[in-house]
Amino acid sequence: AMAHNQKIVDALTTAAQNKGITTAQFSLAWVSNLGPHIVPIPGSSKVHRIQENFAACNIKLTEEEVNSIKDVVADIGVQGGRYFGKSQEVEHRWG
Secondary structure, three states, rough: OHHHHHHHHHHHHHHHHHHOHHHHHHHHHHHHHHOOOOOOOOOOOHHHHHHHHHHHHHHHOOHHHHHHHHHHHHHHHHOOOOOOOOOHHHHHOOO
């Protein structure tokens, strides 16, 4: 699944490079674009990554860029489970 999903990451990386931003910034801008009710909350322990993530607030994606992401995900498809086959309870994700 990891190798398969890497194809999506590679496509996002190419799109980000074409826009002159990082893959993380492109991804945050995409999530922000999903609607006013959705706010990405990235985590980081490095100041330069926090600044990079914050800069994504000012990035606007074109309709073509948003559609390209939708097309990539639809064409390639995500494989594998979110928790590597374990339940949220086993992972102790929520308290």
